[in-house]
Amino acid sequence: MQVKVLLDESEIPRQWYNIAADLPTPMQPPLGPDGKPISPEMLAPVFPMNIIEQEVSQERWIDIPEEVLQILYLWRPSPLYRARSLEKALGTPARIYYKNEGVSPAGSHKPNTAVPQAWYNKQFGIKRITTETGAGQWGSALAFSCALLGLECKVYMVRISFDQKPFRRLMMETWGAKCVASPSNETQAGRNILAELPDTPGSLGIAISEAVEAAVSDKSGQTRYSLGSVLNHVMLHQTIIGLEAKKQLAKVNEKKVDVVIGCAGGGSNFAGLAFPFVADKIAGADIEIYPVEPSSCPTMTRGPFSYDFGDTAEMTPLLPMHTLGHKFVPPAIHAGGLRYHGIAPLVSQTIVEGLVTPRAYHQVECYKAALLWARTEGFISAPETSHAIACAIEEAKKAKEEGKEKVILMNWSGHGLMDLTGYEKFMSGKLEDFPLPEEMLQESLASISKLPKPQAAKTGKW
Amino acid sequence: MQVKVLLDESEIPRQWYNIAADLPTPMQPPLGPDGKPISPEMLAPVFPMNIIEQEVSQERWIDIPEEVLQILYLWRPSPLYRARSLEKALGTPARIYYKNEGVSPAGSHKPNTAVPQAWYNKQFGIKRITTETGAGQWGSALAFSCALLGLECKVYMVRISFDQKPFRRLMMETWGAKCVASPSNETQAGRNILAELPDTPGSLGIAISEAVEAAVSDKSGQTRYSLGSVLNHVMLHQTIIGLEAKKQLAKVNEKKVDVVIGCAGGGSNFAGLAFPFVADKIAGADIEIYPVEPSSCPTMTRGPFSYDFGDTAEMTPLLPMHTLGHKFVPPAIHAGGLRYHGIAPLVSQTIVEGLVTPRAYHQVECYKAALLWARTEGFISAPETSHAIACAIEEAKKAKEEGKEKVILMNWSGHGLMDLTGYEKFMSGKLEDFPLPEEMLQESLASISKLPKPQAAKTGKW
Numbered sequence: 001m002q003v004k005v006l007l008d009e010s011e012i013p014r015q016w017y018n019i020a021a022d023l024p025t026p027m028q029p030p031l032g033p034d035g036k037p038i039s040p041e042m043l044a045p046v047f048p049m050n051i052i053e054q055e056v057s058q059e060r061w062i063d064i065p066e067e068v069l070q071i072l073y074l075w076r077p078s079p080l081y082r083a084r085s086l087e088k089a090l091g092t093p094a095r096i097y098y099k100n101e102g103v104s105p106a107g108s109h110k111p112n113t114a115v116p117q118a119w120y121n122k123q124f125g126i127k128r129i130t131t132e133t134g135a136g137q138w139g140s141a142l143a144f145s146c147a148l149l150g151l152e153c154k155v156y157m158v159r160i161s162f163d164q165k166p167f168r169r170l171m172m173e174t175w176g177a178k179c180v181a182s183p184s185n186e187t188q189a190g191r192n193i194l195a196e197l198p199d200t201p202g203s204l205g206i207a208i209s210e211a212v213e214a215a216v217s218d219k220s221g222q223t224r225y226s227l228g229s230v231l232n233h234v235m236l237h238q239t240i241i242g243l244e245a246k247k248q249l250a251k252v253n254e255k256k257v258d259v260v261i262g263c264a265g266g267g268s269n270f271a272g273l274a275f276p277f278v279a280d281k282i283a284g285a286d287i288e289i290y291p292v293e294p295s296s297c298p299t300m301t302r303g304p305f306s307y308d309f310g311d312t313a314e315m316t317p318l319l320p321m322h323t324l325g326h327k328f329v330p331p332a333i334h335a336g337g338l339r340y341h342g343i344a345p346l347v348s349q350t351i352v353e354g355l356v357t358p359r360a361y362h363q364v365e366c367y368k369a370a371l372l373w374a375r376t377e378g379f380i381s382a383p384e385t386s387h388a389i390a391c392a393i394e395e396a397k398k399a400k401e402e403g404k405e406k407v408i409l410m411n412w413s414g415h416g417l418m419d420l421t422g423y424e425k426f427m428s429g430k431l432e433d434f435p436l437p438e439e440m441l442q443e444s445l446a447s448i449s450k451l452p453k454p455q456a457a458k459t460g461k462w
Numbered sequence: 463m464q465v466k467v468l469l470d471e472s473e474i475p476r477q478w479y480n481i482a483a484d485l486p487t488p489m490q491p492p493l494g495p496d497g498k499p500i501s502p503e504m505l506a507p508v509f510p511m512n513i514i515e516q517e518v519s520q521e522r523w524i525d526i527p528e529e530v531l532q533i534l535y536l537w538r539p540s541p542l543y544r545a546r547s548l549e550k551a552l553g554t555p556a557r558i559y560y561k562n563e564g565v566s567p568a569g570s571h572k573p574n575t576a577v578p579q580a581w582y583n584k585q586f587g588i589k590r591i592t593t594e595t596g597a598g599q600w601g602s603a604l605a606f607s608c609a610l611l612g613l614e615c616k617v618y619m620v621r622i623s624f625d626q627k628p629f630r631r632l633m634m635e636t637w638g639a640k641c642v643a644s645p646s647n648e649t650q651a652g653r654n655i656l657a658e659l660p661d662t663p664g665s666l667g668i669a670i671s672e673a674v675e676a677a678v679s680d681k682s683g684q685t686r687y688s689l690g691s692v693l694n695h696v697m698l699h700q701t702i703i704g705l706e707a708k709k710q711l712a713k714v715n716e717k718k719v720d721v722v723i724g725c726a727g728g729g730s731n732f733a734g735l736a737f738p739f740v741a742d743k744i745a746g747a748d749i750e751i752y753p754v755e756p757s758s759c760p761t762m763t764r765g766p767f768s769y770d771f772g773d774t775a776e777m778t779p780l781l782p783m784h785t786l787g788h789k790f791v792p793p794a795i796h797a798g799g800l801r802y803h804g805i806a807p808l809v810s811q812t813i814v815e816g817l818v819t820p821r822a823y824h825q826v827e828c829y830k831a832a833l834l835w836a837r838t839e840g841f842i843s844a845p846e847t848s849h850a851i852a853c854a855i856e857e858a859k860k861a862k863e864e865g866k867e868k869v870i871l872m873n874w875s876g877h878g879l880m881d882l883t884g885y886e887k888f889m890s891g892k893l894e895d896f897p898l899p900e901e902m903l904q905e906s907l908a909s910i911s912k913l914p915k916p917q918a919a920k921t922g923k924w
Contacts, residue, residue, distance in 0.1 A: 003535035073465035105840040170882040420632040
C-alpha cells in the first residue's frame with residue numbers, strides 16, 4: 001500500500017498562485033500614519049522593488065525564477081503522505097493526506113519564501129538582509145537561504161528565546177548569520193527600550209522595530225528587511241505547497257478534497273496549502289477549509305476585522321486584518337509561532353468572505369494529538385503543527401460518526417525536534433491550558449477601536 | 463539541473479544483500495568463553511531465532527518482509543542528491559552524489575535496521591526489547607520502531623549522555639520508550655558498578671551489559687535484546703541504502719562509480735552504502751571504497767585484526783574484528799557514534815581482504831568540512847557524518863588536481879540538529895583535536911594479546 005506520493009523535480013509547479021486575482025471583493029490597501037493608502041514607493045527603503053511589485057500584484061500566476069527552483073529542489077517537491085497508521089488507529093473511513101514540509105534543511109515550510117525573498121533581494125543588488133525571529137523557525141530559514149545565495153543575514157532574536165533556545169541560534173550561526181538578542185544596543189529602538197526596561201525579555205514587536213531600523217538606516221542602501229509571514233508576497237511563495245498537493249492527489253486518483261487544514265499564526269503555511277483550494281471553492285467546489293489557531297490567542301475566532309499595526313511599537317503600516325489588537329500579549333504557549341496578534345490580510349479576507357472557517361484548540365489537546373501522531377505516523381511534530389493535527393483528528397472522528405469516506409488534507413508544517421520541552425511537560429502531566437486573558441484582550445481591542453475600519457464587504461456567498 | 467534523484471515506493475529494493483555469500487575468504491565464527499565457536503542456540507536467550515538465522519545466513523539475497531517495507535516507506539527510498547553547490551564551491555570536475563539518510567523520523571540511517579529488528583522480534587512473539595544507547599541515535603531509532611509496531615522498548619542510556627542530551631531522551635519518551643540512565647539500579651551489572659563507582663559517567667560497555675541482562679533475566683521469555691551496529695544482520699538491513707543508490711545512479715546514467723565513502727563507528731552506515739559496491743569490486747570493478755573513522759579512535763587504521771569482546775565487561779562473545787582492545791576509552795570527540803573500540807566483523811573482513819581502505823580524520827577538519835557543507839548543500843550534518851564529508855572533499859580536490867571527472871558517492875548518514883554544540887565550539891575557535899592516547903592504546907592492545915587470532919587470510923587480490 002502506497003504511503004507517500006512523490007513528484008519529480010520536473011513536475012514542480014513553475015508558477016505561484018496569487019489569490020488576490022480571484023478574491024470576490026478587492027483587498028483594502030495598507031494605510032500610512034496619515035490614514036491614507038501607502039504607495040509602493042513608500043515601502044522602497046524597507047523592501048526591494050521587485051518584492052514590492054509582488055506584494056501589490058493582481059496577476060493570477062507569477063513565474064518562479066529558475067534559480068529559486070534550483071535551491072527549492074533541495075527538498076521540493078515535498079512528499080505528500082497518506083496517514084494510514086493514524087487512520088487505522090482512529091478507525092476512520094476518512095483518507096487523511098498530509099504534506100511533509102519538515103523535510104527542508106531548516107525543518108519547516110519557512111524556506112519556501114525565505115529562498116525567493118533572498119533571491120529577489122540579491123537580484124536587486126542588496127547585499128544584506130535583516131529580520132526578526134521569535135522561536136527561531138523563520139530566522140533559521142532566512143539564514144539558510146542567505147548562506148546558499150551568498151548574502152549577509154542579521155537576525156534580531158527575541159531575548160527570552162535567544163537565552164532559552166540556544167540551538168536555534170546555533171543553526172543560524174552555522175549558516176553564517178549574525179544573531180543578536182533583542183532588544184540590542186545596535187539600534188536606537190533597542191537602546192530606548194533597554195534604557196527604560198533593562199531586564200525586558202523582549203518581544204516580536206521590538207525585534208521587528210530593530211530589524212526594520214537596521215535596514216532603513218544603512219546609508220549604503222544595500223540592506224533591506226525581510227518578513228516571514230503576514231504579507232501578500234509571503235502567502236504567494238507558499239502556494240507551491242498546495243499546487244504540489246493538487247498534482248500529487250491527482251496521481252493517486254483523488255478527484256475531490258473535502259477538508260483542508262493548516263495551523264495559522266501569521267497565516268503563511270495555511271495559505272500556502274489552502275489558497276489553491278480556496279480558488280476551487282470560489283469556482284464552486286464544495287470544500288471545508290480550516291485555519292487553526294490556539295484558543296489562548298484567538299486572532300481569527302475572536303478578533304474583529306480591523307485596520308491594525310503589525311507591531312507593538314506602531315512602526316508598520318496599518319494592515320486590514322483580523323486582530324486581537326497590537327497591544328495583546330498572548331500567553332506563553334509552546335507554539336511560539338502562533339503567538340501573534342494579527343493574521344495575514346489575505347487570510348483575513350478569505351475569512352470575511354466566508355471562504356474559510358477558523359477553528360481554535362487548547363494546547364493540551366494539541367499535544368495529545370501530536371503524541372498519537374508520533375506513535376502512529378512516526379514523525380515528531382512542531383507545537384504549531386500540532387494544532388492542525390488536533391483538527392484533522394476531530395474531522396476524521398466526525399467522518400467516522402457520519403460514516404463518510406472524506407478526503408482530509410493537512411499541512412504538516414514542520415518537525416518538533418528543536419522544541420521537545422513541551423512534550424516533556426505534557427507527558428509528565430504538567431502541561432496546562434492557558435485561559436484567554438479576557439481583560440487584557442478587551443483593553444487591547446479598545447486601544448484599536450479608533451483605528452480605521454476596512455470596507456471589505458462580506459459577500460456571504462460561501 | 464537535477465539536484466536529487468527519487469525512487470517511487472514501487473522501485474524500492476525488495477531484498478537485502480548479504481555480502482557473506484560473496485566474500486573471498488569465509489568469515490570466522492564468534493567464539494564463546496571457552497574459545498570454541500558459539501552455536502546459534504547459545505544466542506537464543508539474547509536474540510529471537512529468526513534474527514539469529516539472518517546473523518549466520520550465507521544466502522546472498524534475503525527478502526524484506528512486506529510489513530517492514532510498509533514502515534520504511536515513511537522515508538524510503540531515500541533521495542540521492544547531487545552535491546552541485548559543493549562541487550561548484552570546490553571547483554572540482556568530480557560529480558559528488560550523496561544518499562540523504564537524515565530524512566527518517568529519527569534523523570539517521572539507524573531505523574533501517576531498527577524497524578526490521580523490531581518486526582522480527584514481534585513475529586517471534588517477543589513483547590519487549592531492551593537496548594543501550596550512547597549519544598541516543600540508536601535508542602531513538604529503536605523507540606520509534608517499537609512505537610509503530612506496538613512493542614515495549616527499554617533503553618539504557620549512558621549516564622553522561624542522559625544528563626547532557628535530554629532532547630534525545632525526550633525523543634525516545636515521545637515514542638513511548640522507557641529510558642534510564644546507565645548504570646542503573648535495575649540490573650545486577652548496574653548495581654555492582656554503582657556500588658564501586660557511585661559517580662561514574664557510565665559507558666557503552668556497561669549499558670550493553672545492563673540491556674543484555676535485562677533481556678535474558680526476564681523469566682517470561684518475552685524480552686530480547688537488540689543491537690544497532692556491528693553484527694551481520696545489522697549490516698544486512700542497511701544494504702538497502704546502497705541498493706537504492708545503484709538504481710538511482712542508473713536513472714541519471716552514471717555507469718561507473720569511482721569512489722564510495724561512509725563514516726564508520728560500528729560500521730553499519732558504511733556497510734549499508736558500500737557492500738553492494740564491494741560486490742562489484744569482487745566481480746572485477748575498479749572502485750575505491752573508504753570507511754572513515756576519527757584519528758583519535760583509529761580502530762581500522764591502527765587496530766589489529768583480532769578476536770575481541772564487544773563490550774568492556776567481557777560479557778559478549780569474542781568477535782573477529784579490527785579492534786583497539788575492549789579496554790580502550792576513546793577521547794571525548796563530538797562524534798559519539800564513532801567512539802567504539804571495534805568495527806563490524808564483516809567490515810573488518812573487507813579490510814583484511816583489501817577490498818576497502820580505511821581513512822582517518824581529526825575532528826577540527828571534519829567540522830570545517832561540515833560547515834562548508836551547511837553553507838553550500840544546506841543540510842546541517844551529524845558530527846559522525848562530517849567524517850565522510852571531510853573524505854569526500856579531499857577526494858573531490860584530488861580529482862581537481864588530477865583533472866579527472868570522478869564519480870564520488872557518499873552516505874550522508876544523518877542530520878546534526880540534536881548535536882549543535884560541536885558547531886558552536888568550532889565556530890568560536892574552541893574546538894580542538896584530541897591526540898591519540900598512545901600509552902592507553904598500547905595497554906589496551908596488550909590486554910588482548912592473548913586472545914585468539916582469526917585465521918582469515920588476506921588474499922591481497924584487490
